[in-house]
Amino acid sequence: MATTFYGPWYVVLGVVNSHFSQRFLISGSDNADGVYPVQFGNRLTLSVQGTKWQIEMQYFPFGAGASWQPSDVRESMKFVLGDGLIVQLDGGARLPVLINPQFRNLALTCTSIDQEINPIPTANPYSFTVPEDTNSGGDHCFRQRDRQV
Secondary structure, X not given: OOEEEXXXXXXXXXXXXXXXXXXXXXXXXXXXXXXXXXXXXXXXXXXEOOOOEEEEEEEEOOOOOOOOEEOEEEEEEEEEOXXXXXXXXXXXXOOOOOOOOOOOOEEEEEEEOOOOOXXXXXXXXXXXXXXXXXXXXXXXXXXXXXXXX
């Protein structure tokens, strides 16, 4: 199953941990359409542009007459200040050849580089500092020194 993206993204190959052939396909982009075979230890960083484009992860199972099969993919999303919107794609082989139950056979980290989604971080406008004289004189209760006995 393919994952759809919109706009410009960086796609980084993170983990390739398997004993069978794997690849991912990019389609619908302006600049990076194609098949990307991956192997253990390989590193790859792509800048992908396009209005609407897709990534599909695939694996080649063992066995006679086998052909490329779509991977099961788990998607997770987070926003990291300074980095922006990040989508993690973790692909695993479909049953019955599931080797790693944590879906870490193939992992892609996709980071949006669209300035509309990832605004330039600004300084925090609020100050959470406490003035030095707020708790002076060893009085641990607020306004204790002003209390009349």
